[in-house]
Amino acid sequence: MKIIITRDREELSAKAAKVMLDVVKSDPYAVLGLATGTTPLGLYAHMIADREKNGTGYAHIRTVNLDEYIGLPASHAQSYAFFMQKHLFDGLGIDRENTYIENGAAADEEKECARYNALLEQLPRSIQLLGLGSNGHIAFNEPGTPFGSDTHVVTLAESTLRDNARLFLHPDEVPRRAYTMGIRQIMHAKKILVLASGANKADAVYKMAMGDVTELVPASVLQLHPDCVLIADREAAERL
Ligand code: F6R
Numbered sequence: 253m254k255i256i257i258t259r260d261r262e263e264l265s266a267k268a269a270k271v272m273l274d275v276v277k278s279d280p281y282a283v284l285g286l287a288t289g290t291t292p293l294g295l296y297a298h299m300i301a302d303r304e305k306n307g308t309g310y311a312h313i314r315t316v317n318l319d320e321y322i323g324l325p326a327s328h329a330q331s332y333a334f335f336m337q338k339h340l341f342d343g344l345g346i347d348r349e350n351t352y353i354e355n356g357a358a359a360d361e362e363k364e365c366a367r368y369n370a371l372l373e374q375l376p377r378s379i380q381l382l383g384l385g386s387n388g389h390i391a392f393n394e395p396g397t398p399f400g401s402d403t404h405v406v407t408l409a410e411s412t413l414r415d416n417a418r419l420f421l422h423p424d425e426v427p428r429r430a431y432t433m434g435i436r437q438i439m440h441a442k443k444i445l446v447l448a449s450g451a452n453k454a455d456a457v458y459k460m461a462m463g464d465v466t467e468l469v470p471a472s473v474l475q476l477h478p479d480c481v482l483i484a485d486r487e488a489a490e491r492l
Contacts (some may be wrong), residue, residue, distance in 0.1 A: 253461055253474060254481045257489040258336035263288045264485045265294025265450040268381075271445050271481060275379045276313060284315045285380030285438075286340070287391070288332045291447045292381060294337060300343030308342045316375050318382075318391035318438075322405065323426040325357040330420060332356075342402055354403070354431035361405050364431065368403040372437050380441030384448045387411045388456045388469040392432035395468050435473055444480040446471070448488040457484050458491035 258264040266394075272295060275282050285290075302308055317332060326333035333353050343352055352371055358364035382390050387409055393401065394409045407429055417423040438444070448457045460471035461482060474480045484492070 253477070255461060255492065256481065256483045257492070258483060258485050261294060261485050264447060264449055265298055266481050267483050268292070268295040268445060268447055269298030269302065271483075272299060272379065272381070273308065275443070276308060276310070279378060280309060281312045282314075282378040283375045284313060285377040285433075285441055286315050286317050286336065287381045287383050288317070288319070288335045289383040291383040291399075291449050295381075295401055295447070296340045296343070299340065310346045312350075313344075313346060314350045314375060315341070315346065315352065316327050316372065316433075317351075317378060319430050319432040320354040320356045321425050322356055322361070322429040322431060326353075326355070328356075330425070356427075356431070361431075365403045365405065367430070368433070368435075372403070372433065372440075377441040379443045379445060380438055382438070382444060382446040382471075382474075384446060384453055384456050384460065384471055385409075385412060386415060386452050386456055388459055388471045390435070390438060390446070390471045393429045393435050393438075393470045395470060397435060397467060397470055399435045399439075399467055399473050402437055403431060403433055406430055428447070435470060439477055440471060444459065444474060444477050446474060446480065446482045448482065448484040450485070451490065452485040453484070453488040454491045455489050457482070461492060 320332045324331040392406045459469045465472045
């Protein structure tokens with residue numbers, strides 16, 4: 253794992269944008285694996301600013317997201333589909349047809365996992381962006397998830413529900429279940445970019461990068477990826 257430590261979140265976002273834009277500019281047909289959450293917001297803002305300044309084209313770029321809450325349709329303001337539209341896709345002018353995410357409103361959960369698994373087979377990712385849970389999760393693969401997992405339904409860990417409650421009006425509104433891309437599929441991406449910011453991630457960053465490779469720390473699997481870049485700000489990297 254290549255590790256880059258930055259002064260602060262702003263520098264983290266600028267460096268992450270450089271990695272992502274190198275992929276976009278070298279391959280106009282790239283497939284970008286994307287994440288939601290607070291950490292990538294600065295990166296997304298940089299990508300939008302780059303397009304406004306340099307006219308970077310996204311006509312043939314396709315995107316695949318990691319996860320989605322079960323029970324929230326794409327039109328729901330807290331759904332991850334809505335988040336992506338608002339924070340990235342509108343700003344990049346990406347055609348909705350070229351963006352893929354699990355359907356939180358699907359009637360049949362098993363069929364929805366199968367649909368997404370088939371889609372991922374057809375869309376090998378040029379790069380996969382990841383945030384890091386304070387408990388070491390990647391996407392919504394919580395501690396204990398098999399490294400060989402594909403898209404599946406998860407019951408979110410209490411710590412994840414607490415971490416995500418800030419985005420909802422009331423903690424009880426956080427959906428307790430979600431779809432997530434599996435760890436095997438994350439590892440299939442040609443390149444992985446993982447971002448971590450803030451002191452509450454320091455323990456998870458240490459275990460991910462320096463600890464044992466174990467299913468109890470899902471992110472530790474990234475030590476086995478041949479091209480994984482971690483960008484962490486000083487606070488998140490304080491235990492390295
Ligand atoms: C989001 C996702 C999650 C987050 C992680 C960190 O699509 O898959 O694993 O990346 O929970 O979230 P933030 O960035 O909000 O700290």
